[in-house]
Amino acid sequence: MKMRSLLSLSIAALLSTPVLATTITGKVTDPAGNPVAGAEVKIEGTRRVAMTDESGVYRFEDVAQPHVHLHVFSPQFIHGDNDLGDIQGDQTVNFILSPASVENIVVTATALNSSVLESVTPVTVISADKLRKIEAPTLGETLKNTAGVHSTYFGPVSSSPIIRGNDGPRVKIVQNGLDVSDVSRVGPDHNVASSTASATQIEVLRGPATLQYGSGAIGGVVNIVDKRIPQYHVDGVEGEAEVSYSTVNEGKYTRGDVTGGSGNIVWHLDGYYRDTENADIPGYASVDPDEDEEKGVLEDSQMETSNLVAGISYVADEGYFGFAVEQLDNEYGVPGHSHEHEEEHEDETEEEHEDEEGVSLDVDMTRYQVAGEWHSPMEGLTNIKFAGSYTDYEHTEIEDGEPATVFSNESSDIRVSLYHEEVQGWHGVFGMQFAHSDYAAEGEEAFTPANTSTNYAFYVVEQKKVGDLTFELGGRLENTAYDAQDSDVELDIFHEDEEEHEEEDHDEEEHGTEFSFPEYDFTSLSLSAGVNWEYTDGQSVAVTLSRSERAPSQQELFSAGQHLATESYEVGLVFDMDDEGHIEDELRDVNEEVSTNLDVTFRKFTGDWGYSVSFFYNQADDYIFQSNTGLLALTEHEEHDEDDAELEEDHSDEDTTPVYYFQQADADIWGVEAEAYVDLNDAFRLTVFSDYINAEVEDDNLPRTPPMRFGSELSYVNDGLTADVGFTWYDDQTDVASYETTTDGYTLVNANVQYEISGQGVDWVLFAKGSNLTDEEARVHTSFLKDKAPLPGRNITFGVRALF
Secondary structure, three states: OHHHHHHHHHHHHHHHOOOOOEEEEEEEEOOOOOEOOOOEEEEOOOOOEEEOOOOOEEEEEEEOOOEEEEEEEOOOEOOEEEEEEEOOOOEEOOEEOOEOOOOOOEOOOOOOOOEOOOOOOOEEEEEHHHHHHHOOOOHHHHHOOOOOEEEOOOOOOOOOEEEOOEOHHHEEEEEOOEEOOOOOOOOOOOOOOOOOOOOOEEEEEOOHHHHHOOOOOOOEEEEEEOOOOOOOOOOEEEEEEEEEEEOOOOEEEEEEEEEEEEOOEEEEEEEEEEEEOOEEOOOOOOOOOOOOOOOOEEOOOOEEEEEEEEEEEEEEOOEEEEEEEEEEEEEEEOOOOHHHHHHHOOOOOHHHHHHOOOEEEEEEEEEEEEEEEEEEEEOOEEEEEEEEEEEEEEEEEEEOOEEEEEEEEEEEEEEEEEEEEEEOOEEEEEEEEEEEEEEEEEEOOOOOOOEEEEEEEEEEEEEEEEOOEEEEEEEEEEEEEEEEOOEEEEEEOEEOOHHHHHHOOOOOOEEEEEEOOOOEEEEEEEEEEEEEEEEEOOEEEEEEEEEEEEOOOHHHHHOEEEEOOOOEEEEOOOOOEOOOOOEOOOOOOOOOEEEEEEEEEEEEOOOOEEEEEEEEEEEEEEEEEEEEEEEEEEOOOOOOOOOOHHHHHOOOHHHEEEEEEEEEEEEEEEEEEEEEEEEOOOOEEEEEEEEEEEEEEOOEEOOOOOOOEEEEEEEEEEOOEEEEEEEEEEOOEOOOOOOOOOEOOEEEEEEEEEEEEOOOOOEEEEEEEEEOOOOOOOOOOOOOOOOOOOOOOOEEEEEEEEEO
16 A cells, blocks of 8 residues: 555656756857867766767757756867756757867766866876777886886786885775775785776876775876776677787787677677787896896796676666676786796706796686666756676785695675765765775785775765866765784794894794784775866966875785795784894784875966976875885794704705885875977977986885886877887986885887778778887886896887777
């Protein structure tokens, strides 16, 4: 009876509030009155999209929602919008768009889908066309020539982005807005599990927009956008395929993606396969090579990767709902171990030695993802977005062909965002996020105990335009809890340096203690405010101020032991270790990291030349960093007879590793990043970029701070032919932390050329690209392996791409 009454009331309500379907049409032109063809006109809060024709005309039929806000986007023009409010009849709405001299792309990871040029916060978007030119096997190497972004470079097989000197948990890696949920934040040898092979764009954000994704992302957020869950109607089939070959590592690469649809059902498939051998290098891998080290090859830098993604969506005017599944299999070597292994087994027979292998990682990941939007669900709300993912990740560290340690991470990430209508000029989004992770490491080199983490967060981002000013406010309240298993941690006695270790008589002893970890609970409040002022046509200045609180990551807290891949002995924040390397039985207190950040960005984006320059300053209290202590840890303990005292005293280099200790101290990080361009004529453009970072902690430098660099590129575009040649110069890095070595500078020369051939239904692109064309030996200061693994030598990649 109740259900029948509710149904009757609902029908009556619908009948008593008639929906008037209206028509909206108009014309889009530039300031000179010329039509803008191919512009995308959207009705906010719906799936409705119309493209302008050759005359610049667009048209919407049967517009049902009463409140209408139109947006117009074109890559060559500045975004235009018009909030019509509640309309009662047919409308004619014209737009005049100002031209932009740089590609102006909508940033999907911002709360309000601002374009690059409108953004209050510093943001860089790499489009699909540019991405195809710079794509590398790892995310860090793909993005490393973006101003302000460097790479952790763990050989050519693994690297993550460093943004403004911050890496690890301070840089959030998300795929379509959801955490990638791998273990790349745990160690630099762990590759980012999200692929750029089918990405439509990659977004690098800093400032208030990052509050949607995590309070701890003070470096920034990298959002990889793809079409695995289709969001718009597709009639027929579209996609692309590519094959290529790289000379530096005999690399074979094949990829493809295809999207198709009929009616309300849209589906997507993409995948790739990459197979490489060890990379060629200009000289020796080691800075100080031994006489038996092979020249010209970086051992254990091979990789074999396959990835497959399938997705399907139901798309209607009221929204969409979709599901996707991904399977990743990745096996890659870990450079820096093979030669050492040869030394350890120099007494073995040649046959036994040939059977020995180095260190490699075998990654297996399955990821399930859902996403959807519901437009105009109720009065006051224009849109509801929701997304969720479940990731089952596992990788095995393999030594000499045998499994040594297995890392696993089962995680869930759920996000709901609600967009509201304007309230006194303010429009924005508020939402909530839940994340859970079940992490474990089992084996001889398990340096962190099994633990679970749970994260709850509430966030809000609001924006208001007043004349030439755009204001943006953001806030995030987040709770993070860790529950770690009790561990019997055996922390060896450490030795201050190798000389004392060899000269003094140390008994080989262990300090074994069973640590019972309490539940660690952190509540973080982060706030931000920004304003963008377009003080004259095409020129603006943006200022953002934020205060962020970050909970430590599980690695920063609980690390205690030998990390095989990085050849280091890691000690976490919870352990109280003195200068001699002795560990107290009692755990110490850990504080949240609190940072205050200031950004000032100047932009010019019209005319024959333009620029973007950002100055930033970050003052952090209780900044968490990992540094070399100068101590050495014993890593091998063989049983000896009592009479074998000589062997007990003689610990060789191979059974000690440097001790890296997570510590907290106040830090100051500041710098500048800049990019400028000038159009020499209709075909040639000259682009330059540069960045500089200064990072200090109390009376020392922060370790692995990127050096100053400068880059330039001359590009040519004409009649299907595009080409560019450029270089990037890296300065010496002499501002180093204690026990950290300096790094020589280097210059890398790169070039690209591609030619597009139009066909019937299929366009073909022939391309070739070269990197490190001068075959220079280059060692990346931000890499843990800089003294053992230089960048690859001269490489030429050539291939063909089909677009259909």
